[in-house]
Amino acid sequence: MPGWADIQSRGRSWLVGGVLIAVGVAVGYALPQSSASPQSEVGTVAPYTGKTSTVRPGEEFTFTPKNGTKQNYWFVSSVPWQASSTSKWVYKGTPPCLTFAPMSRSASRAKSSKTKSASPSPSPTSAPDQVTLGLVNVHGVGSAPGGEMVVWVECYT
Numbered sequence: 001m002p003g004w005a006d007i008q009s010r011g012r013s014w015l016v017g018g019v020l021i022a023v024g025v026a027v028g029y030a031l032p033q034s035s036a037s038p039q040s041e042v043g044t045v046a047p048y049t050g051k052t053s054t055v056r057p058g059e060e061f062t063f064t065p066k067n068g069t070k071q072n073y074w075f076v077s078s079v080p081w082q083a084s085s086t087s088k089w090v091y092k093g094t095p096p097c098l099t100f101a102p103m104s105r106s107a108s109r110a111k112s113s114k115t116k117s118a119s120p121s122p123s124p125t126s127a128p129d130q131v132t133l134g135l136v137n138v139h140g141v142g143s144a145p146g147g148e149m150v151v152w153v154e155c156y157t
Helices: 004-030 105-114
Strands: 037-046 059-065 071-075 131-138 147-154
Touching: 071 147
Parallel strands: none
Antiparallel strands: 037 059, 037 131, 059 071, 131 147
């Protein structure tokens, strides 16, 4: 039969273990948690209209997801973009799919066949039919606005 000293020693061990678990849980909840949730959206884009905002930096454009409604986003020149799946990522400037008026691939092919072009690909001034945007939903803090933010652009699908 264990003595009183054994029971006290075991009790202290359990108490210290319980306190350490409680402190660990409290610290885990107190640490900052990520406020970003990434998502990839495929859809069509209306090109940059020349409109800028005093609330948000960058160039405004309209994006329509495949199964959604039109939304306005802002493209900041430091956002990375890729013109094709084989091209390198570019970290400055505005992607061509946000710069020029959209032209469907079929209209572009018809135009290129009329001009006797050997390439059936779209002309350099046409935007892709669809683009993929990388969006992150951020929470506003203080005077900084929250909402969806464009973090990358692919000018192809």
